[in-house]
Amino acid sequence: MLESAEYLVTATVVTVLLALLCGIALAASSRNRAVAQTRSRAKVSVGAGDFAPVQPKAEAAAPARSSSLSWWATGFQVAALVLLTTYIGIRMSITGHGPFSNQHEFAVAFVWGILLVNLFFEMRFRIRMLSLVVLPVAAVLLVYALGLDTGVKPLIPALQNNLLLTLHVGFAIIAYGAACVSFGAAVLYLLHPVLPKRLPLPRQDVLDDVGYRAAVVTFPLLTIMIVLGSVWANTAWGRYWGWDPKETAALVTWLVYGAFLHVRVVRNWRGRQAAWMLVIGFVTVLFAYFGNHFFGGLHSYA
Incomplete structure (x- = not known):
């Protein structure tokens, strides 16, 4: 059953890529429409003798295509989230615990958090261009997850606490998902001056605000994650903090987002x-996730 369920992850990769393609097509369509409107205004300004006949059907068709592409882009993201939720549910029913015990499971959960938070911000702020940065990250993580060992193994003693396992990693995946969205807003902000002006980009102040709001979600969840991790570490290893590489990376991530919010509010x-x-x-988030591959430590299983 588990092998069959893994096809859901493959289907999620396809669905995420389809959502990304719809987003790209939507951006291209908006750009072409802006170009056509500019040319139409230029013709009108030439004079009455050069006035081009209006084509209402063609002009009405462009917004209709954009609306359809927008609907499909969101629909594919929702479908991806449903597919991944189904896979996580099946895996939980087989293993008896949350899908947070190895790299494959956490990579899948990481993407689940990214899709959930991205959909929330997309619907809340109507910024579909965020997906052009966020969805490639999700797709790469899913491909990475498919390349890992997907087998089910008994939990090591340190992980045999279903409540703390679920809470600690659950807060982490939402925090990381919000961090990815803030990263997407920041990248669009930085690229804003060099991207074509006719793309449907939000204003830079809007992107700045979205990045800040996503960071506001990230920081408290990281705080809860670290506190729960410390409690769990004391239960499993007899100490609250040991400067394990993953613990240190998580602390650095927390400090970066804390510093961002501090200078944002104070300065x-x-x-x-x-x-x-x-x-x-977000680079520190990725380092916290992948760093144990290089530095080992007590978290080398994750």
């Missing part, structure tokens, strides 16, 4: 400086 940091801090923050 009103905005613009490129703030955007670069969010990019660095």
